[in-house]
Amino acid sequence: MNLAILGAGAIGPAAAALAASRGHAxxxxxxxxxxxxxMTDHIEAEGALTGRFSLRIAMTLEAALEGAEVALLAVPAYAHAALLPRIAAAMPPxxxxxxxxxxxxxxxxxxxxRAGLGPRAPVGGLATTPTTARRLAPGLVRIPAIRAAVDLAAIPAAAAPGLAAMATDLFGHECPVAPDVLQPALANANPIIHAVLALANVTRIERxxxxxxxxxxxxxxxxLMQALQAERDALAARCGLRVISLAESLHRASGVPRAALHAMGLAIAASGRSVNGPAAMDTRYVTEDxxxxxxxxxxLAxxxxxxxxxxxxxxxxxxxxxGRDLRRNALLDGLALEDLSGAxxxxxGR
Known part of the structure; x- marks a missing residue:
């Protein structure tokens, strides 16, 4: 397929390398x-995926979407409020x-x-990213792990199987189909794991x-992670959903056996897939998660x-x-949610 990746931090180039390795443009x-x-006309990857892979650098959003059959948005969530209107205006229905x-x-x-467009393609939501990644240089990305499975849902919900097959074709991982996009919003383990790591290691981050x-x-x-997981799971159950555990998420990301979380952390480190934690207070572990x-x-609770x-x-x-407000979510400001389940x-507007 022809894939447009919107976002070029670490995850975007890693996803580009992964998709290109599977024969996609x-x-x-x-x-x-x-x-x-x-960057020029390629990306180099090391780690779980190794090699040099061709890609096209697009200087504008319109150029990225030209000729594409599907697009992947891979930017921090705090950029969504400003970026989604631009994508909605530029993307073909x-x-x-x-x-x-x-x-x-x-x-x-x-x-x-995009409600005013009438009939249009579905939009898919993945619980997490296809890989973990660290950007080492403009044309070099380290991929510690390629996920084995990533839950996916769609709007409308009935379109999820088709989008799941597309995502599996692009990135290789399984895509268990979720009932609606609220499920992947709750299933991502990063908010819990990252917030606790940031809280427990704040002086290391600050220094x-x-x-x-x-x-x-x-x-x-x-x-503490387990306590937050229990509350999240109770919220999901109230919404009629079931989400995977933190241990299952770590297993899918790293392949280590399911166990107590601290034991899984040690196993990930022993496998050579460990990474350093954040070293700046503007870390996405807090500002996004x-x-x-x-x-x-x-x-939601x-x-x-x-x-x-x-x-x-x-x-x-x-x-x-x-020392900052961590509750404001501009994504929710423009949503009329009287009938959330129906939407x-x-x-x-379909």
């Missing part, structure tokens, strides 16, 4: 231009968009932006120290009548440590 676009600065990860209700926000992320998933931090993860849970005291406490403490099932 890839165009890569950076919204700011910084992500593709210094018949071109499907995959959003990875489908943070909060970003697929529904995109659906609302820009190098610290091994998975080795520091200790028993104590694992207990809290507003569009934990705080989204709280927003307030509407479902579900108590989440541990999650509320973690968000409050992180707000104090980081998730049938779409808007």
């Amino acid at each position: 890839v165009a890569l676009w950076s919204p700011s231009g910084r992500g593709t600065a210094g 018949k071109m499907p968009l995959l959003i990875a990860p489908a943070a909060a209700l970003s697929p529904l926000a995109f659906e609302a932006l 820009a120290e190098a610290w091994p992320q998975y080795e520091l998933m200790t028993e104590a931090s694992g207990r 809290v507003p569009f993860g934990l705080s989204f849970y709280l927003w 307030a509407r479902q009548g579900v108590a989440m005291p541990a999650t509320e406490s973690v968000v409050t403490v992180l707000e104090s440590l980081w 998730l099932r049938d779409g808007i």
Whole structure:
């Protein structure tokens, strides 16, 4: 297929390398231009995927979408509010968009932006990204792991099997079909794991120290992660959904056996897939995963009548440590959600 990847941080180039390795033609676009600065006509990958893979650098959004059959949005969730209207205006109605990860209700926000188009392609939401990745240089990306499976849902919900087959063709991982895009918004393990790691290692982050992320998933931090998971699972159940566990997420990402979280962290480190944790206070572990993860849970829980005291406490403490509001989610501002279940099932204006 011809694939347009919108976003050129670490995940976009890694997904480009993965798709190109499977025989697909890839165009890569950076919204700011910084992500593709210094790149030419290829991307080199090391780690779980090794090689040099051809791609096309697109200087504009329109150039990226030209000739594409499908697009993948791979930017931080905090960029969605500004970027989704641009994509909605430029993307042909018949071109499907995959959003990875489908943070909060970003697929529904995109659906609302295109409501006036009438019949159009579905929009898909993935629970997480096709790979983990670190950008090492303009044309070099390290891929510690390629995911074995990533849950996927669609708007309208009935389109999910077709989009799942497309995503599997592009990236190789299985795509278990979820009932609606609320499920992948809750299934992503990163908001819980990353928020707890940031909370437990804030002084290391503030001092820009190098610290091994998975080795520091200790028993104590694992207990807090499990407490947040229990509250998230109760919220999902209230919404009629079931989401995979944190252990299952780590298993899918790394291949290590399912076990207690701290044991899985040590196993990931022993396998050579460990990475250092963040070393700057503007880390996405907080600026993205809290507003569009934990705080989204709280927003939804307030509407479902579900108590989440541990999650509320973690968000409050992180707000104090980081000295900023971590609850505002601009993606939700423009959504009329009187019939959320109907919009998730049938779409808007179709």
